[in-house]
């Protein structure tokens with residue numbers, strides 16, 4: 001009998017280590033080399049698992065297309081990408097928040113203020129919900145630069161410690177929402193591989209609740 005292989009899309013970058021630790025706590029025996037490898041596909045044959053290591057923003061795309069059965073993605077990415085996947089668990093890791101920020105003492109008084117962000121969809125729906133018309137400028141990083149050099153009136157970005165804002169002389173003007181990482185599942189995989197995915201969800205739930213998991 002062949003066993004079911006589960007493909008997991010993991011975000012490279014700052015979520016990765018916490019996500020790997022969470023899976024280990026859930027009873028999955030991931031080797032120490034896991035963190036040091038430059039491989040983008042890692043097979044853990046004895047556990048019937050295949051990991052694909054993706055850019056954080058791309059994880060929901062792999063899961064939506066079914067090339068990964070499950071994945072781990074920040075809520076910020078889920079809101080921005082709006083992919084057709086099930087968001088099954090709030091893992092509670094990589095906590096941060098999304099906020100609007102800008103130079104201190106500058107009011108948003110122009111007709112269509114410019115908002116720079118790596119999250120154009122999130123930024124646009126947030127300002128729409130506030131009844132404000134804005135012009136969104138999409139950037140790919142170093143977002144805090146935008147108000148400092150006059151590219152934008154405000155930014156919409158992730159804040160964690162607040163250090164990047166502070167060291168660049170910016171202040172948070174509005175909090176949009178708290179962000180944590182989510183466990184996501186492809187809807188077809190959830191039917192076809194229900195047993196193995198339910199088992200993983202159950203184990204992760206126990207870790208979230210602080211209970212011990214035995215393999």
Ligand SMILES: Nc1ncnc2c1ncn2[C@@H]1O[C@H](COP(=O)(O)OP(=O)(O)OP(=O)(O)O)[C@@H](O)[C@H]1O
Pocket residue numbers: 011012013014015055056057073074075076077094095096141158159160161179180181
């Ligand atoms: N400063 C932060 N502190 C905590 N979590 C963060 C922080 N910045 C981002 N995150 C969370 O971690 C996820 C991935 O962040 P990371 O910086 O690794 O990726 P990225 O910025 O998309 O990648 P890259 O820098 O390669 O473009 C984000 O989607 C968010 O959920």
Ligand SMILES: O=P(O)(O)OC[C@H]1O[C@H](OP(=O)(O)OP(=O)(O)O)[C@H](O)[C@@H]1O
Pocket residue numbers: 140141142143144157158159160161162163164165
């Ligand atoms: O509140 P802090 O703890 O300072 O963290 C917030 C910073 O972290 C993220 O940037 P990242 O390091 O991912 O760099 P980039 O988006 O500019 O590439 C985010 O875009 C902020 O710039």
